[in-house]
Amino acid sequence: MTDSALHPADRLALARKATADAGLDVMLVSPGADLRYLTGYQALPLERLTCLVVPATADAFLVVPNLERPAALASPAGALGIDIVGFGETDDAYALIARRIPVGAIRFAVDNHMWAEKLLAFQAALPAAQPVLAGDVLSELRIRKNTAEVAALRQAGAAIDRVHRRMGEWLRPGRTEREVAKDIADAIVEAGHERVDFVIVASGPNGASPHHEVSDRVIHSGDPVVVDIGGTTADGYCSDSTRTYAVGEPPAAFRELYEVLLRAQTAQTEAVRPGVTSEELDAIGRDIITDAGYGEHFIHRTGHGIGLETHEEPYIVAGGKRALEPGMAFSIEPGIYLPGTFGARIEDIAVCTESGGERLNLTGRDLVVLPG
Structure with missing residues (x-):
């Protein structure tokens, strides 16, 4: 940096x-x-x-x-x-x-x-x-953030983490995705953002659509729910973090899928360091997901840069030859999506440092099972 x-x-x-x-x-x-x-x-x-x-x-x-x-x-x-x-x-x-x-x-x-x-x-x-x-x-x-910019991204990450920690207040059976999303949007501003950029609440089969956003679908007991949220702070820097929740005990097949996803995302965040290329970082998680039999269901790149825009360089994607450098900030967000059934995604913002990487989203990544 x-x-x-x-x-x-x-x-x-x-x-x-x-x-x-x-x-x-x-x-x-x-x-x-x-x-x-x-x-x-x-x-x-x-x-x-x-x-x-x-x-x-x-x-x-x-x-x-x-x-x-x-x-x-x-x-x-x-x-x-x-x-x-x-x-x-x-x-x-x-x-x-x-x-x-x-x-x-x-x-x-x-x-x-x-x-x-x-x-x-x-x-x-x-x-x-x-x-x-x-x-x-x-x-x-x-593309290379200085220490002041990283500090701004760190504050944005902490703000969106505060919203994720409150998810149990809103996610429960009988509520619609749209009702939950409204509460989340209000909380994003309360947590320190100047504006809300996006709120994705994708329950049950809607979780298999990565950019579903919200609908009037009623959340049911046992539903996995993908919650991807972000906003922009007063100094212009963005937050973006995804966690997947279960409202009540989810199907056993979902737990198996989620454990694979967690291993992949954890391995990728731990692999961040200068010199690793975009495609190498993408492959670390993709190979874990593929070896577990879900390769065709990881349908997007691993991540995108973030700063004054939610999506900017560098992009963490297959075929990306660019090597990571200190100061580069980007998301790590592998996902697995089973059409018509459910999906899951885990997303953290990471910054490449001189000695490795720093994860800016610090909420737990284990599956959170809320009362159902």
Whole structure:
């Protein structure tokens, strides 16, 4: 882990260098996690253009609608010393940017989440320039978390753990998934999140659908229930943790499945260390699940990076050649899903450290059997 690029001004300097090193003339960043990372400004995604302009050979500047300029100046971006340029309702913000970027720019990059209408407008304003995606450049800046970012993720993990520890208050026979999910969503905010990002409550056969979310299905005694929840804290960092519960004694076949899953997830979290590749970490759990006869029922990757977004680099997946490095944070969430019957998933956020790995979700991983 490193403390470099802790301050947005340092991040902007690195972004400018990365733009040049990638052979780009300018990078254009619209509202979203990339903009927040580089400037601290959590801009609203509007039909009016908001865009950070990072030329390779000149100072960065931020273009915002006039009605948003006070908010931009009051945000951390206002303390960066960069020019924050406002424009009026009848002004052409794209032409404004085209006039200010270095003459002769032929290759510009846009963040991966820029709206298509805005990319097309930039292409019209810069007809001689070639657009490319900035995702590779920006992900390299964000992929290694510094100590402050890890601390923020640790706090987010502790907050979502507090919600999981209360699950016995809400999960019981006779309640619907939707009723339980509402209680969980309220608790996510109470636990210290600024907003709820997702709540999955998948009971009985619904647990075999990894992204089921919620329905009006009534929870029955003996049901396994997959609960996958996450939110975003005030500083912008995300939580994400899955535990699988049983409401009353589950079927014996489910206990057998769960023990296999627990062995796989535990082995994967214990294997985190620098130098292990994404595909190697994925294979550790997948091989255990396959050897037990459930291989065809582990239908997704092992995990995803996490930070200012719930899903970002690195992805822990078969075929991933990237080696883990200190500061990389990601989920480890193998699952086994039997269609029409039940499913289970265990998910922790882990951070690769200089000497191994740190698990940021600390609730127990053994199957919790609630009163049924």
